[in-house]
Amino acid sequence: NAGVTQTPKFQVLKTGQSMTLQCAQDMNHNSMYWYRQDPGMGLRLIYYSASEGTTDKGEVPNGYNVSRLNKREFSLRLESAAPSQTSVYFCASSETAGANVLTFGAGSRLTVL
Amino acid sequence: GDSVTQMEGPVTLSEEAFLTINCTYTATGYPSLFWYVQYPGEGLQLLLKATKADDKGSNKGFEATYRKETTSFHLEKGSVQVSDSAVYFCALKGANFGNEKLTFGTGTRLTIIP
Numbered sequence: 001n002a003g004v005t006q007t008p009k010f011q012v013l014k015t016g017q018s019m020t021l022q023c024a025q026d027m028n029h030n031s032m033y034w035y036r037q038d039p040g041m042g043l044r045l046i047y048y049s050a051s052e053g054t055t056d057k058g059e060v061p062n063g064y065n066v067s068r069l070n071k072r073e074f075s076l077r078l079e080s081a082a083p084s085q086t087s088v089y090f091c092a093s094s095e096t097a098g099a100n101v102l103t104f105g106a107g108s109r110l111t112v113l
Numbered sequence: 114g115d116s117v118t119q120m121e122g123p124v125t126l127s128e129e130a131f132l133t134i135n136c137t138y139t140a141t142g143y144p145s146l147f148w149y150v151q152y153p154g155e156g157l158q159l160l161l162k163a164t165k166a167d168d169k170g171s172n173k174g175f176e177a178t179y180r181k182e183t184t185s186f187h188l189e190k191g192s193v194q195v196s197d198s199a200v201y202f203c204a205l206k207g208a209n210f211g212n213e214k215l216t217f218g219t220g221t222r223l224t225i226i227p
Contacts, residue, residue, distance in 0.1 A: 042202065097214075
């Protein structure tokens with residue numbers, strides 16, 4: 001089915017370890033996003049890529065890096081994981097940066113011990 | 114900056130009850146307003162939207178009206194079903210160029226009991 005695919009779905013890390021969350025979309029969308037979801041905080045934007053070759057910081061970028069590998073793929077990297085980064089991470093995409101509708105992946109649950 | 118405030122949950126209702134989830138917003142100009150729904154184990158998906166004042170968005174029996182005078186976009190459904198159990202997020206997209214990103218509320222967990 002067409003949509004947004006995230007991997008892995010679950011991951012447990014120790015403090016200081018690094019990892020990369022992968023995201024791919026097959027809808028030929030130009031814009032991609034990474035959000036984190038925390039209880040009582042809703043979704044907060046970490047980074048976004050308005051188009052291939054560009055990335056910009058969102059509301060909570062500290063501790064994260066991103067790479068827009070090509071039009072389909074947008075990865076999120078934690079270089080040195082901290083317990084505060086325990087969260088559920090969602091990747092999303094849209095036709096353009098100004099588009100009204102985002103399509104979300106199923107989420108990746110990350111626990112940092 | 115832009116912000117969205119929605120009623121805290123969790124909300125528990127019996128099947129066929131009337132549902133209202135309140136949402137108010139703060140933004141400059143005329144933002145677009147959305148309700149997204151997250152079913153268990155899934156990502157968010159768009160439920161309905163309204164892009165200008167007095168517009169009514171509707172889908173799957175849910176409705177919400179964009180009220181500029183009260184800066185509100187309350188979600189309603191006349192008769193809920195067990196399958197409506199989910200987390201509901203109110204969101205807005207800024208009207209100004211360069212501010213098109215979505216701002217989400219904190220979410221309201223809805224549980225419908227048979």
